[in-house]
Amino acid sequence: MQSEETKVDTEERIIVAALAVFARKGKDGARMQEIANEAGINKAMLHYYFRSKDKLYEAVFRHVFNRFSAQHATAVKESPTFAKTLKLFIDGFIDSIKEKPDIVRLMVNENLSGGTALGSMIVEKQHEKAAPSILKKKLEEAIKNGEIRPVDPDHTLLTVLSCCLFFFIWAPTIHIKIPKSKDWDAFIESRKEHIFDVVYNGLQPQ
Amino acid sequence: MQSEETKVDTEERIIVAALAVFARKGKDGARMQEIANEAGINKAMLHYYFRSKDKLYEAVFRHVFNRFSAQHATAVKESPTFAKTLKLFIDGFIDSIKEKPDIVRLMVNENLSGGTALGSMIVEKQHEKAAPSILKKKLEEAIKNGEIRPVDPDHTLLTVLSCCLFFFIWAPTIHIKIPKSKDWDAFIESRKEHIFDVVYNGLQPQ
DNA sequence: GTCTATATCTCGATAGAC
DNA sequence: GTCTATCGAGATATAGAC
Structure with a gap:
C-alpha cells in the first residue's frame, strides 16, 4: 500500500x-x-x-495553465520606472519559460491544432494579476506620463511576448548554429539584454 | 484514364x-x-x-521548404536606405506568411518534435539568396555606415522574425480577442506598421 | 497501487474489382 | 487511376492476479 x-x-x-x-x-x-x-x-x-x-x-x-498565469507576476508589479518594469518583465518572463519550456510548447501545440481548451481557460484565467496584464497597464501609464512614445499597447505587449517566446519554440533550428548546453545559457542571457535594448529604445521619444 | x-x-x-x-x-x-x-x-x-x-x-x-526560402527574396535586395530595406522585409515576409501560414506551422511542429528534417534542409537551403540572410547583411552594412546603432545582427534578425511569425502561431489565442476574417486583415496591416515602428526606432542612434 | 495479459479499436497499408 | 473491402500492426483501455 x-x-x-x-x-x-x-x-x-x-x-x-x-x-x-x-x-x-x-x-x-x-x-x-x-x-x-x-x-x-x-x-x-x-x-x-x-x-x-x-x-x-x-x-x-x-x-500547466495555472502555473503559466501565476508566474513571476509579483516581481513586475512594484517598480518605480517603466524601464525597470520592462527589464523585470523580460528577465522574469524568460527565466520562467527557461525553467519550464514545455509549458509554452504545449500551448503552441494547442494553438496549432486550433484547440478548444484555450478559449475557456484563457478568458477564465487572464485576470489582472497575470504579468502580461500588468505590463500592458504599465505601458498605458508610461504613455500618459510621456515616458515613452504613444504606441499601441496591445501590439507592444505582443511584440515583447513574441521576442521572449519565439526562440524557445524555434530552438532546434537555432541550435543548428548555436550548440546546446552551456552556450545556450549564454545565448539566453544575451537575448534578454538585446530585447530590452531594442524594445526600450524603440519606445523612447525621439 | x-x-x-x-x-x-x-x-x-x-x-x-x-x-x-x-x-x-x-x-x-x-x-x-x-x-x-x-x-x-x-x-x-x-x-x-x-x-x-x-x-x-x-x-x-x-x-514547402523550397517555397519558404525562395519567397520574396528579390524585393528586399535592391533598396537604397536601411529603413526601406527593413520595411520591405517586414511587409514582404508577413505577406508571404499570411498567404501560406501552414508552412510556418509545419516548421513549428517540426521544431517542437525535435525534427531531424530541419538540420539537413536548413543548412542546405540557407543560401545567401534567402531574404533573412539579405536582411542580416544589410544590418551589418547599416551598422558600419552608422545608419543604425551597433546591435547584434543575429539577435536583431531573430527579433524581427519573432515579431513577424509569432502571432501566426499564436493566432487562435489572439482570435479570442480579435474576431477572424475582416478584422484579422486589419490586424495584420497594423502589425506590420507597429513592428517597423518599434524596431526601426529601436535601432536608431540616440 | 502495481504489474501482466488481453480485449477492443483505430490506423496505416494492401489486394483486387472496376 | 479510383474505389471497396480487409488485413495486420499498434494504440488505448480493461481485467484480474498479486
Missing part, C-alpha cells in the same frame, strides 16, 4: 512526463507508452490515475 | 491537404483519413501516389 504523499508524487510525476510528451507531439501524436516510459511507470498506471488519454491531457493542460 | 496534367493536379491537391493537416497535428498526430478528406479523395489514393505516410510527409516538407 501507498501513502497519500507517494500517490500525489506519482500523479505529479505522470503529469510532468505527460507534459513533456504532449509538448513534443501534441495530444494526438503523443503515445501513452511514451508517457509511461518517461514517467518510469507502467502503462496501466496512467489509466489507473487518469482513466483516459483525454482526461490526462485535460489534467495536464489545467495544471 | 487520366491525363498527365490531372495527375500533377491530384498530387498537388494531396500535398496541399497534407500540409494543412500536418501543420495542425504534426507528423504523428496527423491521420491519413483526415488528409484524404481534406483532399477530397479516397484514402487509398494517398498510398497510390506517395506509398507511405513517411514518404508523404517528406514530400510535403521538401515541397
Whole structure:
C-alpha cells in the first residue's frame, strides 16, 4: 500500500512526463507508452490515475495553465520606472519559460491544432494579476506620463511576448548554429539584454 | 484514364491537404483519413501516389521548404536606405506568411518534435539568396555606415522574425480577442506598421 | 497501487474489382 | 487511376492476479 504523499508524487510525476510528451507531439501524436516510459511507470498506471488519454491531457493542460498565469507576476508589479518594469518583465518572463519550456510548447501545440481548451481557460484565467496584464497597464501609464512614445499597447505587449517566446519554440533550428548546453545559457542571457535594448529604445521619444 | 496534367493536379491537391493537416497535428498526430478528406479523395489514393505516410510527409516538407526560402527574396535586395530595406522585409515576409501560414506551422511542429528534417534542409537551403540572410547583411552594412546603432545582427534578425511569425502561431489565442476574417486583415496591416515602428526606432542612434 | 495479459479499436497499408 | 473491402500492426483501455 501507498501513502497519500507517494500517490500525489506519482500523479505529479505522470503529469510532468505527460507534459513533456504532449509538448513534443501534441495530444494526438503523443503515445501513452511514451508517457509511461518517461514517467518510469507502467502503462496501466496512467489509466489507473487518469482513466483516459483525454482526461490526462485535460489534467495536464489545467495544471500547466495555472502555473503559466501565476508566474513571476509579483516581481513586475512594484517598480518605480517603466524601464525597470520592462527589464523585470523580460528577465522574469524568460527565466520562467527557461525553467519550464514545455509549458509554452504545449500551448503552441494547442494553438496549432486550433484547440478548444484555450478559449475557456484563457478568458477564465487572464485576470489582472497575470504579468502580461500588468505590463500592458504599465505601458498605458508610461504613455500618459510621456515616458515613452504613444504606441499601441496591445501590439507592444505582443511584440515583447513574441521576442521572449519565439526562440524557445524555434530552438532546434537555432541550435543548428548555436550548440546546446552551456552556450545556450549564454545565448539566453544575451537575448534578454538585446530585447530590452531594442524594445526600450524603440519606445523612447525621439 | 487520366491525363498527365490531372495527375500533377491530384498530387498537388494531396500535398496541399497534407500540409494543412500536418501543420495542425504534426507528423504523428496527423491521420491519413483526415488528409484524404481534406483532399477530397479516397484514402487509398494517398498510398497510390506517395506509398507511405513517411514518404508523404517528406514530400510535403521538401515541397514547402523550397517555397519558404525562395519567397520574396528579390524585393528586399535592391533598396537604397536601411529603413526601406527593413520595411520591405517586414511587409514582404508577413505577406508571404499570411498567404501560406501552414508552412510556418509545419516548421513549428517540426521544431517542437525535435525534427531531424530541419538540420539537413536548413543548412542546405540557407543560401545567401534567402531574404533573412539579405536582411542580416544589410544590418551589418547599416551598422558600419552608422545608419543604425551597433546591435547584434543575429539577435536583431531573430527579433524581427519573432515579431513577424509569432502571432501566426499564436493566432487562435489572439482570435479570442480579435474576431477572424475582416478584422484579422486589419490586424495584420497594423502589425506590420507597429513592428517597423518599434524596431526601426529601436535601432536608431540616440 | 502495481504489474501482466488481453480485449477492443483505430490506423496505416494492401489486394483486387472496376 | 479510383474505389471497396480487409488485413495486420499498434494504440488505448480493461481485467484480474498479486
